[in-house]
Amino acid sequence: MSGPAKRVTIRDVAKHAGVSVATVSRTLAGDYPVQPATRHKVLQAVGELDYVRNAHARALSVAAPGAVAIVINSVATAYYSYIAQGVEEQATAEGRLCLICTTGGDPQRELAVVQMMREQRAEAVILVGSVIQDDDYKRRMTRYAHSLADSGSCLALCGRPPLGDGVPAFTVGFDNTGGAHAITTHLLSAGHRRILYLGLRLGQSTSDSRVAGYRTALADFGAVYDPELEVGCGYDRSSGYAAMKHRLAAGAGDFTRDFTAVFAATDVIAAGAFQAIREHGLRIPDDISIVGYDDTPPAEDIGLTTVHLPHAELGRAAVRLALSGKNPLVEAPITLGTHIVVRNSVKRVGNVR
């Protein structure tokens, strides 16, 4: 950025940070565990003195700030990208860079990414998204948590269940059971009793908690639980479209459909279902009421009543916690509340059956 200046040495950095040369060296090399507080002091000194580790790196003439990494399945899904945006905002506010790593849901890529972030000396690694909580998953996460802790970094889980005692990982999640209970109650209060749940994915942590809220709300209203009304469906628009199309076609011979409302497990599923319902010649909400979950595009544009998730706040909370210096072994999980956003996709009906 500027002309030649006196070369800053590792000794200048050590003096400025008030630590030994060996500590600076270890912090920058990442070969040995360094306390987060010490690491911050060193990196701050590196930043303030514009110290660079070798002659080639001088070409770019800045010291790299610390980094926070967020690991997600895909960046083209609003749920993930909104959480990532929160991580990015908070990381930036705390003077860190933000790296977003994608895995496509592949555990091998996840492992490679976590290792890379460890070598990159990321201060925190945040893993996001629904999981199947089997033994393999728990073993893998426990290994990541210990490995990152050993290197002075830490693991934070977002939208995933806690790993349990003795595993050094922070947990931040949404109250999905509460959100699903509230939106199902919204439909029940409008007189709906036969509510199609579109998006069943057995064993997936996020799906399980939403279905649990749906079932509890039905029970609270004394509505009959009918497993026929819980339909499996991928979490994308075309799956929502296909599943709704199939369900509407199946009921074509009957004098009436066996549901008056749809609870789509995500807004994107709801958007696909909207199209199928329209193509079937039915009107929303006059003929069928529908609600979604997430409050991501296109909910606002199609007038979908849905559950708002504070995606960005989840990301921010994870970063705040991960950089807080608190002990992940004793911190309680954080659960963020949700709320319903009422738009134009639900109509009051007389009770059926």
Added chain:
Amino acid sequence: MSGPAKRVTIRDVAKHAGVSVATVSRTLAGDYPVQPATRHKVLQAVGELDYVRNAHARALSVAAPGAVAIVINSVATAYYSYIAQGVEEQATAEGRLCLICTTGGDPQRELAVVQMMREQRAEAVILVGSVIQDDDYKRRMTRYAHSLADSGSCLALCGRPPLGDGVPAFTVGFDNTGGAHAITTHLLSAGHRRILYLGLRLGQSTSDSRVAGYRTALADFGAVYDPELEVGCGYDRSSGYAAMKHRLAAGAGDFTRDFTAVFAATDVIAAGAFQAIREHGLRIPDDISIVGYDDTPPAEDIGLTTVHLPHAELGRAAVRLALSGKNPLVEAPITLGTHIVVRNSVKRVGNVR
């Protein structure tokens, strides 16, 4: 993953790769320039032998594959996240990890990210998105290109103008002028002559090329060019809403509006404009025709006629080129074509004026 095994040493890696121990060391440390072909051999040997550089890293027991980094303003914008998804797909297909770095449009963060990716030994760094092509920008990019080339990596620009001769950078972009020309012609062919361009951002490379296509199409049809019809607007939904609202309110006293169609510079602007038009009591396309640009959500859900950009293909093309081993000093820029997707937002009208 498995139990204890004989420790692989740096000498094993050097032998396996057919290079010297010093070369392996340099490749892994990233302190000296290494030829890409050599680097690949070393990293392949590292992978095949499951070599890890120090005892601590053994906790995770895999060798990190090479990485491709994509640098974008924000991950919560579909334009960027769709391109990032293409980068991710191609990087995975070529056995690389994908890192997504966000800058919020801040050159300081961009610089820090590029430096980090250089230290991380990313094989390619892909910078995406519209820019203001001033001298500072060109100097910065030239510096990145040389610095990355020195370290055996390379720079690729996506959706940005080429840097010119002598700068080692690949360029891949959309034909925005062609796309804007085609969609404007679509409106002109439907009889519209007074077309509001919503989203002017003078000096921004992407905006400039879209506006150029709009103006040329008007000229080709002999329509009068009226700078009053080019309206500045941020590239987000609420800006589109506010700008449209303001424009409709301004024309409230007139016996007629001074435009019959709107060309929104992005689909997201169009979505905001949709809402403003509806709130004004007007129908699309009966009262106003509107087209967008990008073909990202919510275009499909609101029935918006728009210009489809092959976002993912742009990302894939950038990765293919960056990992091709070709010489960025002599490779010609790649320009990807676009096409119109016709939905339900344009109505044929009698010519006005």
